[in-house]
Amino acid sequence: KQEVTQIPAALSVPEGENLVLNCSFTxxxxxxxQWFRQDPGKGLTSLLLIQSSQREQTSxxxxxxxxxxxxxxxxxxxxxxxxxSATYLCAVKRLWNYGGSQGNLIFGKGTKLSVKP
Amino acid sequence: SQTIHQWPATLVQPVGSPLSLECTVExxxxxxxxxxxxAAGRGLQLLFYSVGIGQISSEVPQNLSxxxxxxxxxxxxxxxxxxxxxxxxxxxxxxxxxxxxxxxGDGTRLSIL
Numbered sequence: 001k002q003e004v005t006q007i008p009a010a011l012s013v014p015e016g017e018n019l020v021l022n023c024s025f026t027x028x029x030x031x032x033x034q035w036f037r038q039d040p041g042k043g044l045t046s047l048l049l050i051q052s053s054q055r056e057q058t059s060x061x062x063x064x065x066x067x068x069x070x071x072x073x074x075x076x077x078x079x080x081x082x083x084x085s086a087t088y089l090c091a092v093k094r095l096w097n098y099g100g101s102q103g104n105l106i107f108g109k110g111t112k113l114s115v116k117p
Numbered sequence: 118s119q120t121i122h123q124w125p126a127t128l129v130q131p132v133g134s135p136l137s138l139e140c141t142v143e144x145x146x147x148x149x150x151x152x153x154x155x156a157a158g159r160g161l162q163l164l165f166y167s168v169g170i171g172q173i174s175s176e177v178p179q180n181l182s183x184x185x186x187x188x189x190x191x192x193x194x195x196x197x198x199x200x201x202x203x204x205x206x207x208x209x210x211x212x213x214x215x216x217x218x219x220x221x222g223d224g225t226r227l228s229i230l
Binding site: 044091 | 163207218219222
């Protein structure tokens, strides 16, 4: 059974600092991995998706890496800003059928990030 | 562009009452649709998914049900709510198959009294 763990559960940093959020998963047979952002009381916003054959994806100040063999992914946020404060969720895609491409996401519990001005 | 709508945004219901949450997607056809629940202290849990009209798969046995009466409409229902049904319910869609990201609605906060 796939389990996704995110450490730390909460993180507080001063504005301008570079930071890394961690995600680990128990079954390396994933189809892809997706990072989301969730603001309080809101839905999820997709940030980055890394395919199983990829090592990293970048979008602006965000960089996500994937090491399937070790079951780990990191989300790097450069030059953090107060607007980055949110909960960041990691999710891996589980296939419904072997050899297919459809499936659903299994989520970690998230890391709550607070960036202080 | 595609948009996803959920309503209501918040709902307070007594134990034993029925439930109907609605989700619609615009700007796409034949999407995969999903219902998740986010309970306090727990991660997002997939409740139901659908790959087409009338096709519903359940991930977790419970007193909830889902229906997809139209291509871009997904409904979460219950005949009698339990206290344990409280939580934040999120609807999501994705293109079918492949490395397509899931896109979420703004959620419904359900409180059971």
